Amino acid sequence: MRHRTVSLFDLLGHKPRIDGSWRIFLIAIAFAFVNLPTARAVDPAAENSAPQQSDYVRLAEQIESHFLGQVLPFWFPRCIDEQHGGFHPHFRSDGNPGPRNEKTIVFQARMTWVAAEVARRYPDRKAEFQAYAEHGLKFLRDVLWDSEKGGFFWGLDENGNPLPSYGTEKHLYGIAFGLYAASNVYRLTGSHDALALAQKTFRWLEEHAYDKQHGGYFEAYHRDGTPILSVPPDGANGRARPTRDLLGTPYGFKSMNSHIHILEALTELYRAWPDPQVKDRLLSIFLVVRDKIAVEPGCLNLYFTPDWRAVPDHDSFGHDVETAFLLLEAAEVLGIPDDRTTRRVAKSLVDHALEYGWDSKFGGFYDKGAAFGPPYGLEKIWWTQAEGLNALLLMHELFGQQDSRYWTAFLKQWQFIRKYQVHPQAGEWFDTVLPDGKPVEKDLGHIWKAAYHNGRALMLSASRLRHLAGLSGKE
CATH class of the missing domain: 1.50.10.10 (Glycosyltransferase)
Known part of the structure; x- marks a missing residue:
């Protein structure tokens, strides 16, 4: 039947x-x-x-x-935070909203990308979800983007202030999702603001994060974009007692997780903005993931030294x-x-x-x-x-x-x-x-x-x- x-x-x-x-x-x-x-x-x-x-x-x-x-x-729409901006992340096990409202780049960018994707795929929902996507982009651009030093903060409190658990440290994984979201909003709207945010995110990573010697990216950064290659002292970047970076990777190492998601973000960026430099970087990261991170018999190594020697896990x-x-x-x-x-x-x-x-x-x-x-x-x-x-x-x-x-x-x-x-x-x-x-x-x-x-x-x-x-x- x-x-x-x-x-x-x-x-x-x-x-x-x-x-x-x-x-x-x-x-x-x-x-x-x-x-x-x-x-x-x-x-x-x-x-x-x-x-x-x-x-x-x-x-x-x-x-x-x-x-x-x-x-x-x-x-949607109950995750829309009209008071503080962005999206409310906390829903309890019974589905009701919870009190925690920290604003992390990963969650905010993911919800922005989803809203834009729904608007692109479902014409009958375009007006509603384009508004949500633009709401998310505004928060990424005006709050989570560091207007002084560039790059996205990892996470802030609901009022836009750094949290001791994150400080002002930045990370490739989070920045990749900001790039992913801005690119998709541009694909939806053709908005200059969305493309400009995607372009300056890409250029910030090119200037500060790309490893010109070994390929791939350094992953953890001080606020000014300087890569963090060893455990920083207590209080560095306002972060209390850091032992690993914000993704949980030992400082100075490269990770599978960050690189598959910057691959994802560069793919979306190149769809939106087919620039030759973006294509070159996308191809280089594609080859890193395919030929260095993925190994026989069909596994992914999790961690690597800067020169791409695998660390067992x-x-x-x-x-x-x-x-x-x-x-x-x-x-x-x-x-x-x-x-x-x-x-x-x-x-x-x-x-x-x-x-x-x-x-x-x-x-x-x-x-x-x-x-x-x-x-x-x-x-x-x-x-x-x-x-x-x-x-x-x-x-x-x-x-x-x-x-x-x-x-x-x-x-x-x-x-x-x-x-x-x-x-x-x-x-x-x-x-x-x-x-x-x-x-x-x-x-x-x-x-x-x-x-x-x-x-x-x-x-x-x-x-x-x-x-x-x-x-x-x-x-």
């Missing part, structure tokens, strides 16, 4: 301003409709057969209904599958979408995660493990499940005619997310669930958990499924 999805907006009409307690109640109603007993996420027979156009369409509708009817209204399955997507996305933007080496590396990252980090019983990817051993971080974290969903469908698109396991795993991943990862009342995803799907009580929104990972994965998956069904192009 064909499943007709029902979204929250089918029930409510388009009313962006609803009191928070009523919003949670109404989202719960929408969730009940989406999960009617007669509606199956997957036909079990489809797991062992080639997908048909109707399978792609049905799943696209389910995924988009979940995104537009549950995830998006959990965040665990394998993060979520970053593996995320990087598979980011490499293929960058290759497409660089004009080499069919590059065999890139496809081989991306495929190996997903294949290794399926072999060593996949739960074949329940579905879902574990958090971490060793290159050739069983996983030992067995929790299932929201962003890993989101990136896994996106990567599995991408692998099916590229290699599905030769290998059916990507489609089978994609179906199982979506089933796991619907059954276990989604909060049944709030509609947003649990931060962490145990291997059997039991949720761990954690906040549903915090400075690391925005609408970015699951929002992007859901938007891309719905679009890719429609493309596979032959109904539309994909971006």
Whole structure:
């Protein structure tokens, strides 16, 4: 029987301003409709057969209904901070707003990017979400950008003052997300302000952060942009007792995490501003990620010396599958979408995660493990499940005619997310669930958990499924 999805907006009409307690109640109603007993996420027979156009369409509708009817209204518009600017990050485990309101570049930029992406993809929501994107850009430009020394602050209190835990130290990871957001707002609006912010962010990194000797970027910086290459003294940059940088990387080392996200940001910048210098830098970081950070049999090293000698550590399955997507996305933007080496590396990252980090019983990817051993971080974290969903469908698109396991795993991943990862009342995803799907009580929104990972994965998956069904192009 064909499943007709029902979204929250089918029930409510388009009313962006609803009191928070009523919003949670109404989202719960929408969730009940989406999960009617007669509606199956997957036909079990489809797991062992080639997908048909109707399978792609049905799943696209389910995924988009979940995104537009549950995830998006959990965040917007109630995350809009009209008093202090930017977006409110803290939502408790029951979905209600919490008191913490620090403004970090990572969260603020991610929410700005999501708002811009929704406005770009959904014409009926453009006016509302373009306003949210412009609201976010204003905060990035006027508050988080350091008007004296340049670069984005890592985090400030709600009144725009440095916090002792962060001080005025800056970091590549955060600045990359500021670049990512500004670039996407420009793609949406054509705004001079958005492009100017993206351009000066890129130029600040070129001047202060790029390692001209070994390639890649230094990652932690004093306020003036000078790289921090060893543990600074207590109180440096106003930060109390720093032992590691703001991302948790030992000072002086380079990280996989920062470099895959500056790759992501440069890809978005080059889409917005196809400047030859941007292309050169994008290509150089693309090659660093593909040829230095990614290694056989399909893992990513986490840390490196400045000259790119790997420092042993665990394998993060979520970053593996995320990087598979980011490499293929960058290759497409660089004009080499069919590059065999890139496809081989991306495929190996997903294949290794399926072999060593996949739960074949329940579905879902574990958090971490060793290159050739069983996983030992067995929790299932929201962003890993989101990136896994996106990567599995991408692998099916590229290699599905030769290998059916990507489609089978994609179906199982979506089933796991619907059954276990989604909060049944709030509609947003649990931060962490145990291997059997039991949720761990954690906040549903915090400075690391925005609408970015699951929002992007859901938007891309719905679009890719429609493309596979032959109904539309994909971006």
